[in-house]
Amino acid sequence: DAVVHWFKWDLRTRDNRALAQASEMAQQAGVPLIGLYIVSPQDFEAHLTAPIRVDFTLRTLKVLREDLAKLDIPLWIETVEKRTMVPGRIADLMEGWGANHLFANMEYEVDELRREAKIARLFASRGLALHLAHDTCVVPPGRLTSGSGKQYAVYTPWFRAWIRHVHENPELLELSEPPAKNPSSARQRYAALFDCDVPLAPESKRLTPEEEKRFRPLWPAGEHEAEKRLQKFCNGDIGGYDKHRNIPSTPSTSNLSVHFASGTLSARTAVRTARDSNNTKRLDGGHSGIQTWISEVAWRDFYKHVLVHWPYVCMNKPFKPEYSNIEWSYNQDHFKAWTEGKTGYPIVDAAMRQLRGMGWMHNRCRMIVASFLSKDLLIDWRMGERFFMEHLVDGDFASNNGGWGFAASVGVDPQPYFRVFNPLLQSEKFDPEGEYIRAWVPELRGVVGKAVHDPYARGAGKVAAKAGYPRAVVEHKGARERALAAYKRGIESG
């Protein structure tokens, strides 16, 4: 008598594959559609979801609930304390609502796949039907294989295959219809569901009032904000994206990652909108800023494909098993200095303070700080990966794990281990005037000129010391050699 769509990280009504299918079935059967969202505090804990990300999600649910209500579709939000209870609770709710069909989009991480397998078994025993759709990637995982039939482990040939596949299968960029309006009787029949409120965040994941004030204006929630931001970007900054995207002091990137991660924007819509703002219908032609941006969005697909093919990356293991034996340092003072942005390397410190300050960090800086932690400090990259998840508004397992694997040289298609970023050269190259550094490290605002990159070595030590800026925790040249030796030993013994 009803069809249910279970929202997860697909918190939008537009271009949502499973939601569109659910709506179509409901329409054909002449029955109402019900939206469901399960708040799972244990999943937030297990997956290290940052409070800022939980807050963004809950704010998004408010927008979603309002949008659905305009279509007379209720959104039932329920907290289920134990995650093992989620499948059973969904089945109970469905039976209570007289619904036989559950639609949802696939999530590819191991915990989620196990949960969905459990739901499928349970549903089979209770006469309920589960319909799963591929939605989050432009190209569903499993579609692209190399000539020898294997999953690509290198991005460039994978990306060529991705482009080819999208051109050959234009339906991949066809947008799904938003859900249709429910029969008006749904309002009466499911009146109680329309009264449902969005809960507060679980206590351990709650922002402080100060953080709410600081973060919320930075990250307006919901799919309409995503759409606005996408349009603005595609009508403006995307043009210079290839030239400026590595400069963290400029707002030259799209800032859409939170929307991709929460599913308030679909990758299809993004790629299609970017393509349509180009003067060609191809993904690999026309304006190079647009092409470059599309290739970055494709990285997100790439890392999701990787985790589907090599699910052990979800289990704290490096993609390259031969990198399992590196003897990491667990120096807590160094780790703390890194997390607090007090390493004495201005570009690293600016970036870590940006992370704490906004719940987001520029991509170039993510690479710099990840390299610094895993190589200069020789600290286990998994500690950094974890810290990122705990603080990022856009924390996404596949992209974060992929990014850390790249920078620490233990991942798929990584930076070779002997390429160690020199943080001072990175700083001069990508923040030449020190604008980014001065924006995030107030102690260095009084340092003039290039000395800002390395104040103690460049004659600005007095100013820096007076302002309380720390000296470098390690010396780069020696740290680099220590890292090379440790990586080499680890690989040889692996």
Ligand code: FAD
């Ligand atoms: P844009 O430059 O405008 O790019 C557009 C979109 O493409 C992004 O929103 C993102 O969805 C995708 N994208 C771009 N670069 C990458 C990439 N290298 N890998 C995967 N997808 C990419 N991204 C996340 O979404 N979540 C994470 O948890 C995350 N952790 C990272 C950790 C490390 C160590 C590194 C090096 C990168 C990480 N990234 C992560 C990728 C990237 O830094 C962010 O996606 C990007 O900075 C987001 O800003 P933007 O939306 O303005 O990006």
